[in-house]
Amino acid sequence: MHPIISIRDLSKTYESGFQALKSVNLDIYKGEIFALLGPNGAGKTTLISIICGLVNPSTGTVTAGGHDIMRDYRAAREQIGLVPQEITTDAFESVWANVNYSRGLFGKPKNHDFVEKVLRDLSLWDKKDSKIMTLSGGMKRRLLIAKALAHEPDILFLDEPTAGVDVELRHDMWRLIRGLAETGVTIILTTHYIVEAEQMAERVGVINHGEIILVEGKAELMRKLGKKQLTLELHAELTAVPDGLADFDLELAGEGRKLVYTYDTQKERTGITRLLAELNAQQIRFRDLSTSESSLEEIFVSLVKRDA
């Protein structure tokens, strides 16, 4: 498949001398939902700002829909909608005027029906005549999305779209974003709510200290890097992991009432059968057992820590 966004050897050193991006290579495909995850200061906004033409790269190239973002800026930018991380909007203007203006900026003919649909989809229609300064924080964030969609872009960047948005509206926004992806819009989002990436993204990229340290399908990522745990609820308390079980990755929990076995899902054998046999031999009885899998959040934290 041909990538809709192609990033090659992209680096950015700010005037301060700080290198925010180090030779980033990344392809994004049409219609996918891609989540870019990384800790504060990792370079997410810098990367997005370069692709959207707000920040100049130091080296490297980016094409959007086949257009070079430097040489062919207008054609590249036309295809892109950006929901910026920072809320800065014209306080005195009305919602309606502001969103229509955003559309006009890209030279698109007026289309009131389309703008109405966007505002309705974002539950902003009843606020269309309100001045922006009278909106709540969550409404302002939805307004940013409406503005980004006003010129019907094929590629939508959402930089922390749901920061400060309440749970119910966040779910509405996820639905809206999924709906856009279904119509063929390519979505790239950054988020600190890892659950959001887990819910939404097909692929995940992890960026740390200006470097992409991993790009992987979400399902594969969870399968490859996820660990599973087996928790045994013991009949009798233990004060320590018995010597005979030293070669298992075991931990005592619940004040000696629980034995937690962590195993690798990628290995051919889980070791569970051997562990249970060993427990039996040592006459350690349990009343119940359960398994759990690591979340994307745990995987993310371990990845970023490993790279620190």
Ligand SMILES: Nc1ncnc2c1ncn2[C@@H]1O[C@H](COP(=O)(O)OP(=O)(O)OP(=O)(O)O)[C@@H](O)[C@H]1O
């Ligand atoms: N205009 C600038 N001049 C100098 N340094 C900058 C500038 N903008 C960003 N930086 C630095 O570049 C690094 C990356 O910043 P960036 O905003 O891209 O991070 P981020 O991943 O978006 O973080 P967050 O999750 O907090 O939004 C940070 O160390 C930041 O201080």
Ligand SMILES: [Mg+2]
């Ligand atoms: Mg940012």
